[in-house]
Amino acid sequence: MIKVVIIDDEVNAQNLLEKTLNKYFPNKFNIAEKCHSVDAGVTAIKTHEPELVFLDIQMPEKNGFELFNYFEVIKFEVIFTTAYNQFAIKAIKRSALDYLLKPINNLELTEAIKRFETRNEGSFAQKKLSLLLENLNVNDQNVSKIAFATLEGFELIHSNQILYCKAESNxxxxxxxxxxxxxxxxxxxxxxxxxxxxFIRIHKSYVLNLNFVIRYHKANKEVELTNGEKLPVSFRKEEEFINAILQNQ
Incomplete structure (x- = not known):
């Protein structure tokens, strides 16, 4: 059985998560302890050495992110649970970590558990959580690295190393x-x-880094990049793209 620690200041949220895990994943998880605070969670993790921690972000005395200050090495996977917080969620996504919005939906929980189960042993938890803490301390303009989930695990890429992103089905x-x-x-x-x-969407299939644009061919509705590639700009996105270019100068 997979050993789990739940950290959430709301008793109802703790109990609901435990019941949902037991209902949809019978005999798969052992809830070692349910904690009401970061301090109690730190003690529980050091005592039980869980493989998975469900961690609430917004708690009265210390927020969930402060938990990682108490560990030199992270040996457990984390699934964050939170009410809507755009800044925190963006940082979590950029770090290839999982989160669940409250109230927790059993379908989203199932997907998060599936991803947890398919991760490689000796996972990248330490790197991902280090990146998360880094992402929480920078503003949007200065994002250095983003963790992109791949079939092999995840790939750390500096945002200023990306020319563009292209849709390939899902x-x-x-x-x-x-x-x-x-x-x-x-x-x-x-x-x-x-x-x-x-970065700006220029077409249903392309998101482009404005820093690598050298010219726009209005007649052909094509943008030319520093590497010589040309990408299409859709009619619907043209005005927004031109305005973004002018503001980026």
Whole structure:
């Protein structure tokens, strides 16, 4: 059985999560302890050494992110639970970590558990959580690295190394300035949401880094990049694209 610690200041939320896990994943999880605070959670993790921690972000005395200050090495996976908080969610997404919005939906919980089960042993929990803490301390303009989920695990890419992103069905191809393509197992819409403001949607299939634009061919509705590639700009996105270019100068 997979050993779990639940950290949430709301008793009802703790109990609901435990009941949902037991209902949809019978005999799969052992709830080692349910905690009401970060301090209690730290003690529980050190005592039980769980494989998975469900961690509430918004708690009265210390928020969930402060938990990681008490561990030099992270040996457990984390699924965050939170009410809506756009800034925190964007940082979590950029770090290839999982989160569940309250009230927790059993279908979303099932998907998060599936992803947990398919992760490689000796996972990247430490790197992902280190990146999360880094992402929480920078503003959108200065995002340095983003963790893109891939079939193999995840790929850390500096946002200023990305030329553009292209939709590939339910996946997304990341084109880097060194000519290498990386395939992310997320939709273009998902990727667009975690990219910094220098990126803009120019077409249903493309999100572009404005920093690598050298000219726009209005007659052909094509944008030319520093590597010589030309990408289409849709009629619906043209005005927004031109305004973004002018503001980015």
């Amino acid at each position: 996946y997304c191809s990341i084109k880097k300035i060194d000519g290498i393509n990386k395939m992310a197992t997320k939709t273009l819409k998902f990727v667009e949401e975690i990219l910094p403001p220098a």
